[in-house]
Amino acid sequence: MDYFAGIDVGSLSTDVVILNGGGEVCGYSIIETGANSTEASEDALENALAQAGIGRGDLVKIVATGYGRVSVPLADRKFTEISCHALGAYYLFPYTGTVIDIGGQDSKVIRVGEGGKVVDFTMNDKCAAGTGRFLEVMAAKLRVPLDEMGDLSLHAKGEVQISSVCTVFAESEVVSLVARNHPREEILRGLHRAIVSRVWSMVKSIGVNGEVTMTGGVAKNSGVVVLMEERLGKTIHIHSEPQIIGALGAALLARRAFG
């Protein structure tokens, strides 16, 4: 049997998906990227191969994506994460017309057309405003585990307003809110609102088209998802492992290139 791998080297996580010739996911892995992208891609690939119960020799084609795509010597080809997230989301949810991908260091809104092809996209600037990194910094400041911050914020009775999406300014705002004994849940809700507003301006510039799918690590944050759904006025599709959608798209492109 032929197998295909997609490797997504992100700023925070390196994700690998292995597909068989029939397009089924038979192994995946998510690890921290750390300081060495090449090593991370090799390690994540080994994990995914072990899960799939196959060896490297069984792979026919490998496609790399993500900001570290250039440091994956194993890859036969590379594609941007924009094309890969679009295709991955479309594959899982075929009525997807808009993808909102919020990762560690950037966020993107992608308009998806026929066959999962990118029709238009927008991407945030260099800074961490409106990205997962922003949430990580705030989680650390509030001493809340990353995977609990979303649910906690949903229990807030009220909400404080965070006036800046700049990580540095928002951090000092959070410090003074904590000092004034504002409930953590309310601060969290305000932080989630800030990130959603930032991404919302990107959504508006592209326009919402069809069904919406969220990808990237921040899709695991229920607080962000709920607020985004409120803004959109519709539910958002989210896969149980939203971080691997870029790698899935890459694996699909590997399979397509071979076919």
Place this chain on the structure above:
Amino acid sequence: MTRKEYIIKQKKMGRHIFGVFPAQYPREILWAMNVAPVEIWDPPLEITGANAHLQPYICSVVKLGLELILQGKCDDLDGFLFPHTCDSIQNLASIVNDYLGMEKPCYFFYHPKAPFRDSSRIFYMEHLKGLAALLKQQLGPLDFSKLNQCVEQGRQVTSLLRELYNMRASGEISASNVQFYRVIRQGEFLLPDDFIPLLEEFLTASKGRSVAGPAVILSGVLPNPPEILTLLDELGVRVADDDFLSCSRRLLVPFSQARDPFEAMAETYFAMPPCTTKGSSIDERLNYLFGKIEGSGARGVIFDMVKFCEPELFDVPQLVKELKERGLATLVIDSELNQGLSGQLNTRVEAFVEMIS
């Protein structure tokens, strides 16, 4: 030969060297008065001193220009010319002329902005002649037959450039994007005696097939950061045409048949392709872009913006909207000059190319 070596050589030959700021100016008058105009667009410098004189939201064309002066790299020049391109250049002109205490002659050249009326032509002619009269005080009389010759040389340059642009639009050029703009940009300092043979040689040497990849149009002030051209070459993309202020907008002007050299120069200005710095309407700009797209089979337009360039950025949202409505792909990137392509900008360009491939 580098720009610097060329300037030294011209100086030794007895030419006056003028630093000229963007964008459009009557180069023929300068040539005829034995001046080698050296255009100052994006000198490769680190900005240190200029920030003390300029607000943070001023474009880097102006910042780098001022930096060049402050670092003493214009000390050997014989004068400056500031065309009235935009408020930022105007501001620069007054800083250099009024505040820096420079001993060098500074000249200003004003053009009328659209919508043009009969009086615009009169205004332009007056300013052409006024500039010539002022230059005469520093450089001696203007030889009319020399001016006629220079206007003719200007026509030759334009005609060669047009041929190159046409070859490229129809996919018949083997030169890479980087090579193409390297040659075109030599015109920012070479005199026509040297630029014409360079263009002729390049024309002959680069006849051939263009790369087979998708074609795009670039729009903006100038092809910077240069890395964007390298990246497009690597991705197999043909820049089929451009709408750069520093390139097609001011270089590909229709010919004037006027006998009088001043008339010819004036006609040239009014016939310039639509441009933000002339006050052209969005409709004119769109028609110009569509003409280029149709003529070259381009699938999209990349707006390569200089950060804080107000005239250009003002038009972009409307242009993008209209182009998208007609099914064309667009990408807007903005960066400070000479800062290279960040990882994110790189990804945007690559994703755009994947999208149109």
